[in-house]
Amino acid sequence: MVSPLYLDCFELAKSLSADVKLVFLPSLQARLNVETLEENNVQAVKELARKDGDCKHFKPLLIKARARWPETGFYLVTSHDEGETPEEDGMLKVLQKDFIDSFVNHNFSTSPPTALEQVLHEEGIGPCIEKFYVQLKKKGNMIMYAANINPTEVDPDAPKLLTTANTSMYDMVSYIKYLKGGKHPGIVTPTVYIGSEGAPFGCHREDMSCEAVNRHISGAPNIWFAVPPQYCNAFCNLLSKLGLSLGDRTCANFLQHKHAIVDPRIVVEAGIPVHTIIQKPGDIVYLLPNVIHFGFKLGCSISEAVNICSRTWALPGMLSLPRCHCPS
Numbered sequence: 001m002v003s004p005l006y007l008d009c010f011e012l013a014k015s016l017s018a019d020v021k022l023v024f025l026p027s028l029q030a031r032l033n034v035e036t037l038e039e040n041n042v043q044a045v046k047e048l049a050r051k052d053g054d055c056k057h058f059k060p061l062l063i064k065a066r067a068r069w070p071e072t073g074f075y076l077v078t079s080h081d082e083g084e085t086p087e088e089d090g091m092l093k094v095l096q097k098d099f100i101d102s103f104v105n106h107n108f109s110t111s112p113p114t115a116l117e118q119v120l121h122e123e124g125i126g127p128c129i130e131k132f133y134v135q136l137k138k139k140g141n142m143i144m145y146a147a148n149i150n151p152t153e154v155d156p157d158a159p160k161l162l163t164t165a166n167t168s169m170y171d172m173v174s175y176i177k178y179l180k181g182g183k184h185p186g187i188v189t190p191t192v193y194i195g196s197e198g199a200p201f202g203c204h205r206e207d208m209s210c211e212a213v214n215r216h217i218s219g220a221p222n223i224w225f226a227v228p229p230q231y232c233n234a235f236c237n238l239l240s241k242l243g244l245s246l247g248d249r250t251c252a253n254f255l256q257h258k259h260a261i262v263d264p265r266i267v268v269e270a271g272i273p274v275h276t277i278i279q280k281p282g283d284i285v286y287l288l289p290n291v292i293h294f295g296f297k298l299g300c301s302i303s304e305a306v307n308i309c310s311r312t313w314a315l316p317g318m319l320s321l322p323r324c325h326c327p328s
Contacts, residue, residue, distance in 0.1 A: 037164070038217065038282070041217050044161060046103070047158075048151055048158055052154050055097060055100060057149055058100055058194075059081050059146065060100065060146040060194075061079035061080060061145050062080045062095060062143070062144060063144070063145055064077065064078050064079075065077055067243070068137055072243070073133075074260070074263070074266070075136060075137070076260060077200060077202060077259060077260075095144065096144070099144040099146075100146075108300075108302075113220075114220055115131065116132060116135070125223070129263060129265070132223075132296050135198040136200065143199050143200075145195040145196070146194045146195065148191045148193070150192075169306050172308060174307075175313070176188055176210070187306075189306065191304070195297045195300070200295070201294060201296070202260050203239065203262060203292055204255045204257075204258045204292065205290050206287065206289075206307055208307075208323070209289040209317055209321075211289055211312065211313055212306070214279070214305040215284050216281050216285075219281065220297060220299025221278050221279055221299075222278075222279040222295060222298065222303065223276070223295045223297075224277035224278075224279055224294075225264040225293065225294050226275045226277065226293045227272060227274055229292075231273065232292060234270075235292055238267065242266075248260075251324055252321055252322075256324035257326065260294075277295075289312060
């Protein structure tokens with residue numbers, strides 16, 4: 001069942017763009033046998049992970065806190081898919097393989113709540129944020145995140161992950177299909193995301209100011225923080241003051257680096273509104289153009305996401321910043 005929050009967002013989207021309702025209806029219609037659909041999707045993703053035995057496509061990133069300013073709630077994180085030395089690279093490959101194996105063997109229906117889930121349930125979002133930061137900066141804590149997995153690259157005959165009995169995210173109406181440049185996974189075709197407890201996604205907005213649809217398939221909830229588009233410049237100025245690196249500050253589109261993790265309470269104190277979303281299995285998060293978003297996973301979970309372009313996107317798209325080409 002879709003919560004009133006998402007219905008409100010849907011009504012807002014319809015008022016802003018007449019064609020958004022065509023994008024949404026397949027995913028928001030009454031679902032047939034939701035539990036069976038969820039289980040089938042979980043098994044489909046696990047089967048893809050089994051086929052990708054060398055982690056060529058399911059290549060989890062090791063997330064580390066690179067620098068932190070606890071007094072301001074600001075962190076810079078790095079993600080690693082290769083080690084700096086042969087020894088480190090060998091150790092990372094073992095970690096990646098272990099993570100995929102644990103994902104394949106994970107029972108999404110019976111797994112107990114994680115530490116972050118327990119804190120959220122018993123104490124609320126504030127203590128949950130603080131617990132997340134403790135995990136992020138804890139030395140030796142292995143946070144893994146496999147992002148932008150294109151199922152058709154793993155297996156061209158892989159079944160589509162269904163949102164209802166007969167539809168998938170491939171069926172959504174979007175003007176993006178008319179854009180030049182070929183098929184970019186995640187922008188034109190849906191991609192899959194799996195992560196461990198505490199896996200963060202840094203502050204960013206979508207490439208080319210696209211809209212985005214993110215569906216939680218199964219597992220622990222995801223925590224999202226969203227900043228309205230009209231506060232984008234104020235948010236970027238705040239990050240610059242909090243401690244961005246020189247490399248970030250010299251890039252016009254530094255949000256695409258996805259390095260920054262900031263305590264949303266600090267953002268609110270600066271006069272910038274932040275909307276919190278607790279995304280559970282079956283929930284769909286729809287982002288309008290230029291919504292800055294960030295957050296973290298409360299535990300092992302599977303999500304599917306894709307960018308879309310409705311009429312709402314036309315003006316922000318024409319004014320969007322060029323894609324960042326900084327070295328990662």
